[in-house]
Amino acid sequence: MTAPRFDVLAIGNAIVDVIAPCDDAFLAQEALEKGGMALIDTARATQLYGRMGPGREIGGGSAANTCAALAALGSKCAFIGQVADDQLGQIFAHDIRAAGIHFDVAPRAGDPPTARCLVLVTPDGQRTLNTYLGASQHLSGAAIDKSLIGEAAVLYLEGYLWDPDEARLAMRGAIDAARAAGRKVAFTLSDAFLLNRHGDDFRGLIDDGLIDILFANEAELLGLTGVNDFEAGIAALAPKLPVLVVTRSEKGAVAIAGGERAEVPAQPATVLDTTGAGDCFAAGFLHGHVQGKSLSESLTIGAVAAAEVISHYGARPEADLQALVRETLG
Amino acid sequence: MTAPRFDVLAIGNAIVDVIAPCDDAFLAQEALEKGGMALIDTARATQLYGRMGPGREIGGGSAANTCAALAALGSKCAFIGQVADDQLGQIFAHDIRAAGIHFDVAPRAGDPPTARCLVLVTPDGQRTLNTYLGASQHLSGAAIDKSLIGEAAVLYLEGYLWDPDEARLAMRGAIDAARAAGRKVAFTLSDAFLLNRHGDDFRGLIDDGLIDILFANEAELLGLTGVNDFEAGIAALAPKLPVLVVTRSEKGAVAIAGGERAEVPAQPATVLDTTGAGDCFAAGFLHGHVQGKSLSESLTIGAVAAAEVISHYGARPEADLQALVRETLG
Numbered sequence: 001m002t003a004p005r006f007d008v009l010a011i012g013n014a015i016v017d018v019i020a021p022c023d024d025a026f027l028a029q030e031a032l033e034k035g036g037m038a039l040i041d042t043a044r045a046t047q048l049y050g051r052m053g054p055g056r057e058i059g060g061g062s063a064a065n066t067c068a069a070l071a072a073l074g075s076k077c078a079f080i081g082q083v084a085d086d087q088l089g090q091i092f093a094h095d096i097r098a099a100g101i102h103f104d105v106a107p108r109a110g111d112p113p114t115a116r117c118l119v120l121v122t123p124d125g126q127r128t129l130n131t132y133l134g135a136s137q138h139l140s141g142a143a144i145d146k147s148l149i150g151e152a153a154v155l156y157l158e159g160y161l162w163d164p165d166e167a168r169l170a171m172r173g174a175i176d177a178a179r180a181a182g183r184k185v186a187f188t189l190s191d192a193f194l195l196n197r198h199g200d201d202f203r204g205l206i207d208d209g210l211i212d213i214l215f216a217n218e219a220e221l222l223g224l225t226g227v228n229d230f231e232a233g234i235a236a237l238a239p240k241l242p243v244l245v246v247t248r249s250e251k252g253a254v255a256i257a258g259g260e261r262a263e264v265p266a267q268p269a270t271v272l273d274t275t276g277a278g279d280c281f282a283a284g285f286l287h288g289h290v291q292g293k294s295l296s297e298s299l300t301i302g303a304v305a306a307a308e309v310i311s312h313y314g315a316r317p318e319a320d321l322q323a324l325v326r327e328t329l330g
Numbered sequence: 331m332t333a334p335r336f337d338v339l340a341i342g343n344a345i346v347d348v349i350a351p352c353d354d355a356f357l358a359q360e361a362l363e364k365g366g367m368a369l370i371d372t373a374r375a376t377q378l379y380g381r382m383g384p385g386r387e388i389g390g391g392s393a394a395n396t397c398a399a400l401a402a403l404g405s406k407c408a409f410i411g412q413v414a415d416d417q418l419g420q421i422f423a424h425d426i427r428a429a430g431i432h433f434d435v436a437p438r439a440g441d442p443p444t445a446r447c448l449v450l451v452t453p454d455g456q457r458t459l460n461t462y463l464g465a466s467q468h469l470s471g472a473a474i475d476k477s478l479i480g481e482a483a484v485l486y487l488e489g490y491l492w493d494p495d496e497a498r499l500a501m502r503g504a505i506d507a508a509r510a511a512g513r514k515v516a517f518t519l520s521d522a523f524l525l526n527r528h529g530d531d532f533r534g535l536i537d538d539g540l541i542d543i544l545f546a547n548e549a550e551l552l553g554l555t556g557v558n559d560f561e562a563g564i565a566a567l568a569p570k571l572p573v574l575v576v577t578r579s580e581k582g583a584v585a586i587a588g589g590e591r592a593e594v595p596a597q598p599a600t601v602l603d604t605t606g607a608g609d610c611f612a613a614g615f616l617h618g619h620v621q622g623k624s625l626s627e628s629l630t631i632g633a634v635a636a637a638e639v640i641s642h643y644g645a646r647p648e649a650d651l652q653a654l655v656r657e658t659l660g
Contacts, residue, residue, distance in 0.1 A: 053428050054398070054426075056644060057386065059384060087416055087418050088417050095385065
């Protein structure tokens with residue numbers, strides 16, 4: 001097998017974030033589930049946008065954020081996601097390409113417009129996501145470039161892709177292409193609320209041995225395994241996966257692979273906006289893993305990337321991640 | 331005369347900022363005049379955007395930023411500027427209205443698209459502006475609501491409006507409407523490079539007694555008066571204006587009105603991005619002036635607002651300016 005052209009090819013919803021601070025009362029007034037991700041339609045997007053404060057628009061989307069952090073760490077990445085032929089689509093495409101990521105999915109003409117996520121950030125740094133999927137839900141099998149999948153050491157998929165019907169149907173083909181090419185498949189559960197809608201699908205992928213590296217946070221681990229205890233969840237899930245990575249916010253993170261277990265604490269950070277913490281943690285771990293680093297080192301790179309991104313607004317790194325990793329790992 | 335409905339009505343180019351850090355080498359490669367504002371056409375905007383790093387989009391435009399800071403300070407504001415009927419126009423309009431500012435200029439259909447400014451921020455915090463005027467240059471006399479001008483204590487105009495032909499021609503009507511209604515006219519010179527194009531016009535407005543409050547920075551003061559010395563510039567200009575305010579970056583600011591002179595130092599700040607410093611300083615001074623504060627207090631409010639905005643990316647305030655002013659003025 002030839003050396004892969006890319007370290008990671010990620011597929012995800014192509015979203016521009018619209019980020020605004022708000023107070024807890026606003027979340028209550030709008031009946032928003034703090035810390036979660038809700039899908040919203042055009043009418044609700046217009047209504048909620050009209051009620052929220054002045055925003056800042058920054059390229060987002062979970063897997064796309066992971067790509068941006070991977071690229072900042074020095075990994076070679078490609079991204080597949082669907083934008084519309086509009087100004088937000090131009091912003092998304094620019095931001096991805098300017099980060100050095102290969103992206104060549106043609107914009108989709110006509111309605112609906114490019115996806116946006118109304119990100120409401122409370123004073124505690126927690127983010128509450130309201131996603132209008134728009135064009136991103138029309139990611140079709142035709143956009144899944146199987147030769148590109150064959151050129152990447154790892155295919156990385158976000159659980160959010162299971163919400164749009166077209167994208168969900170396209171993912172099985174992507175996984176098959178990766179496995180046929182002898183590549184690894186990494187998957188993030190994305191959001192505990194997704195398990196209500198797609199938990200059986202996710203468990204099926206794992207039970208069928210289609211996932212090599214799984215990323216989950218604590219709530220997702222418990223939701224997926226149906227247990228109430230963190231260690232019981234790990235014990236239930238780890239044997240089914242070559243690599244399991246579980247993040248625990250300020251309690252750090254755990255990885256289990258082939259019977260080996262590593263844990264790291266969270267890196268110190270002044271929390272302003274937690275958007276992208278999980279995305280950047282996954283990037284750091286994957287970067288280390290692909291480079292052949294130990295589980296512990298890979299987790300630490302994840303923790304460094306997560307600490308950087310929660311210290312500012314926006315879900316993609318701004319500081320020099322490679323320098324931060326050198327300072328931490330020595 | 332009835333109490334005005336608004337403290338300030340501002341007219342300016344309606345621009346969305348696209349902000350990205352860069353190094354000095356990039357400015358040199360692109361032959362950009364550091365710290366200045368260059369007008370760029372569609373081809374150059376596409377080229378430069380393609381070469382710059384990932385951005386963040388935030389509502390901008392000099393006078394619009396001044397409005398946003400005025401509103402954050404508690405002033406009642408209205409804004410007039412022209413956007414297109416596109417996503418960037420929606421972003422601009424949302425950000426202005428969400429800041430509590432009256433804005434009802436209808437978006438302009440068809441090309442050109444909404445104005446954007448490619449803001450390149452070097453590690454020293456200096457910003458270099460590259461403005462694609464787009465729809466904003468089609469601000470016409472019809473958009474200048476003269477009854478609205480009569481409802482505001484102060485009409486605030488940015489010098490940048492003198493670049494687009496239609497807007498420049500509309501400004502004289504706006505000034506006449508303000509004076510006919512017994513309102514004050516405030517004007518910012520905006521950028522020393524503008525004096526090469528419109529210096530004679532600006533001097534004419536001042537000599538004709540049409541400007542009540544003039545904002546300038548040191549370079550603009552020297553360019554306007556044609557002298558090489560700060561105090562000589564003040565001595566030449568101050569007698570022609572009821573109120574003259576000159577900002578000197580880290581050296582603070584000076585105001586002269588009716589023979590009285592006040593000076594304040596700059597407020598301490600960790601400089602990340604100086605975009606909007608002058609806009610927010612003008613807002614702070616105007617807010618104090620309209621509230622009947624002393625020259626010194628008004629300058630201090632300006633310095634507080636400027637210090638806040640240069641501590642983060644984006645040209646509009648993010649912190650609670652009213653609280654910061656209370657802490658400083660007591």
